Amino acid sequence: MKKKLSKIIQIVLPLALGLFLIWYTYNKFSPDQLKQLKENFLKADYLYIWISMLFGALSHFSRAYRWNYLLEPMGYRARLPNSFMAVSIGYLLNFAIPRSGEVSRALVINKYDKVPFEKAFGTIVAERIADLFISVCILFAALFLQFDTLWGLMDTHNINPEKLAVFGAAGIIMVLLFWIYLKRTRSALGQKIRNFINGLKEGMLSILSMKKKWAFIAHTIFIWTMYVLMFYICIFAFPETQTITFSQTLSLFVVGSFTIAFTNGGFGTYPFLIAEAILLYGVDYTVGTSFGWIVWLSQTSVIVFLGIISFLVLPLYNKSN
Template sequence: MKKKLSKIIQIVLPLALGLFLIWYTYTKFTPEQLDQLKDNFLKADYLYIWISMIFGALSHFSRAYRWNYLLEPLGHRARLANSFMAVSIGYLLNFAIPRSGEVSRALVITKYDNVPFEKAFGTIVAERIADLFISVCILFIALSLQFDTLWGLMDTHHINTGKLILLGIAGILVMLLFWIYLKRTRSAFGIRIRNFVHGLKDGILSILSMKKKWAFIGHTLFIWIMYVLMFYICIFAFPETKAITFSQALSLFVVGSFTIAFTNGGFGTYPFLIAEAILLYGVDYTVGTSFGWIVWLSQTAVIVFLGLVSFLLLPWYNRTR
């Protein structure tokens, strides 16, 4: 009963948050601003949006191709079409139930390519570790490139930077103490966390020791370059956003990524936070809102289209098996 309740909360709460933010955003707009939003959608250059969607589709294909590099050392290989459709279906299901896509990916390959479920799921976890590493690197790059802007913002709002530095040092010390505790503890909880951390470490080391590690790393970089480009190219769809630099766009990309990672595909939260963040770069709030919605809708359209087509084609493609 508790597990069912927890799953319901995980699904309903992000959707409720998204709906609330949509309602909250649009109740603030005047009728004139709502008309401006419509005009923004009409005047956008959708050529850049289509290019962005192509980049998104390429990232899915590369992710499917990369998957076999992890399956091969385990003695298995999935057909590329099945891998691509499994990835597409996984992305689609993540919109409904966060993190359910990873399970569905493994189930598809288990059913149609006879890969044991636990092995297929283990390779997906290893993938996620690699993706987490790249996303953290992008976060630090964005923070370093936009350090002056963030510092100026804190100064404008009279945020005590000395206290923030002390808080950061305190956080590092707490993490070190917690790690010492994990190494020495014999409690069930501590052992579970320690084993999880060791599992992450083993996953990263297995990537570095695999036979085709450079191809795997190359595809990983390509996937994230496509992610960044599919966002950055949309900057040119609006005259008001064309002045945004690549480093500024990278920081906005990071903001959007957080909403997608922690909610149902960023529903409601993505346009809201993008509009708030883009204000830092002198873009009008209505333009920022339009920009956020167009980027989110175009990315969502790719996921929904490829996911639904994969649902239909998967049984047909494997009809002889």
């Protein structure tokens, strides 16, 4: 019962927060501002939005292709269509329960290409480690280029970096204590967990034994280049945002990435924080809100479209299985 309640809370709480922020944001607008919001949506140059969506789809494809580089050292290979559909379904499911998409990816590839779940999941964790490295590099680049802006945004929303550091350190200590417990325990459950972790470890270490390291690195850079470009190209959709520089765009990208990472795909929070951040660059709040919504909706449309198509096509493509 407690487990079921926890899952419900994981789904409902982020969605409730998103709905509250949508209500809170639009409750502040006057009728004239709401009219301006509508006009902003109508006057946007949607050619740039379509290009942004193409970049998003290309990043999905590259991520699916890159996955096989991690599976091959363990003697497995997933068919590219299955990898692509597993990735697309994973992104879609992350909207319901954050981080559930990684589990679904491993389940799909286990069912249709017979890759053991724990090893497939381990390769996904290895992917995330590589992605984390690139995202940290982007974060430091944004901090270096736009430190005052990002610090000001954190201060505006009472985000204390010291508290974040304390929580991070506490989390690391808890993980270490749990690992020590697993090393020493002789219980059946402990052994099962150890075996599962060993499978994860093999999948994660495949990044070190792969033959095509440079191809993996190239795909990783390509994926994150597409992520940045799919955001940056949208800057040109509005005349008011075209003056924003690339370094400023990088800081906005970081803000948006945090909302996506810690909520249900940034629902409600993404447009709200992007509007707050872009305001620091002299862009009107209503324009910033419109920009945030258009960027989020375009990215979400790609995820939802590819995810639903993959749900429908996956069993048909694997009908023989």
